[in-house]
Amino acid sequence: MKVLVTLISLIALLLVVLPGPLYKFGIVDLGTAFAGFKFGVYAGIAALVLLLLQFLLKRDTMTLGSSAIVVVFSVFSIAMPLSMMNTAKSVPPIHDISTDLVNPPEFVAIAPLRANAPNPVEYAGEASAEQQRQAYPELKTLNYSQPKAELVSAVEQAAKNLGWELINADASNGIIEATHTSTWFGFEDDVIVRVNDQGNERLVDIRSKSRIGGSDLGKNAARIHTLIEELDTVLAE
Structure with a gap:
C-alpha cells in the first residue's frame, strides 16, 4: 500500500x-x-x-x-x-490594464505580433476600465521632469533589467514596446509605454495586456507596478 x-x-x-x-x-x-x-x-x-x-x-x-x-x-x-x-x-476578470483609461496607449510594432492572439490588440473597453478603477485605483498617469529621450532610454533599460523582450523603442514619438513571457506556461503579455510632453513635465502612461485568457490573475497590474519601481530605480542611478 x-x-x-x-x-x-x-x-x-x-x-x-x-x-x-x-x-x-x-x-x-x-x-x-x-x-x-x-x-x-x-x-x-x-x-x-x-x-x-x-x-x-x-x-x-x-x-x-x-x-x-x-x-x-x-x-x-x-x-x-x-x-x-x-x-x-x-481580482476582476480582466486582462488589459492601463494607467490612462480614457486614451490608452496603442500598440504599434506589437500589433502584428498579436494578429492571431485570442485577445485582440484593441483596448478592452469601458467595462474593463470600470473594473480596473475599482480594483486598481492607484494606477494613474505618471509625471516626470526628465527629458523625453532620457525617459525613453530609462524605460528601455528598466525593461531589459526585468528580462522583457524589447520590441520597439521610438524616442521621437516617446513609445517603448516590450513583451514579457512567463517562465512556467510561456504566456506572452505585451507592454507599451507612452511618454508625452506637457509643458515642463513628461506624462508617462503604461499599458499591459495579455494575449490569452479572460482573467490575468492580477499579473498585468503587478507588472505595471514592477516597471514603475524599476524605472524609478534606473532614474535614480
Whole structure:
C-alpha cells in the first residue's frame, strides 16, 4: 500500500507541475492544461485519504520518509491550484490594464505580433476600465521632469533589467514596446509605454495586456507596478 500511496501522490504532483511546460511547448492545449490542475487536486486528496487509511489499518507498513513525501507532494498538488483559484476570485476578470483609461496607449510594432492572439490588440473597453478603477485605483498617469529621450532610454533599460523582450523603442514619438513571457506556461503579455510632453513635465502612461485568457490573475497590474519601481530605480542611478 505504501508504494500505491506514494505513486498516487507523485501523479498528483505531476498533474499540477507538468501542464505548464506541456502547454508552453505546444503539446497540450490550455483547456487540457487546466484540467490537469483539477485532477491533480483530486489525486492529492486521494493520496492523503489513502495515507490516513494506511495509518489506521496498516501502520506497520509506513515509514517516516515515504509518509513525508506523500504529504509534501499531496499538499502542494492541492494548495497550488486552490491558491490560483482564490487569486482569480480576488481580482476582476480582466486582462488589459492601463494607467490612462480614457486614451490608452496603442500598440504599434506589437500589433502584428498579436494578429492571431485570442485577445485582440484593441483596448478592452469601458467595462474593463470600470473594473480596473475599482480594483486598481492607484494606477494613474505618471509625471516626470526628465527629458523625453532620457525617459525613453530609462524605460528601455528598466525593461531589459526585468528580462522583457524589447520590441520597439521610438524616442521621437516617446513609445517603448516590450513583451514579457512567463517562465512556467510561456504566456506572452505585451507592454507599451507612452511618454508625452506637457509643458515642463513628461506624462508617462503604461499599458499591459495579455494575449490569452479572460482573467490575468492580477499579473498585468503587478507588472505595471514592477516597471514603475524599476524605472524609478534606473532614474535614480
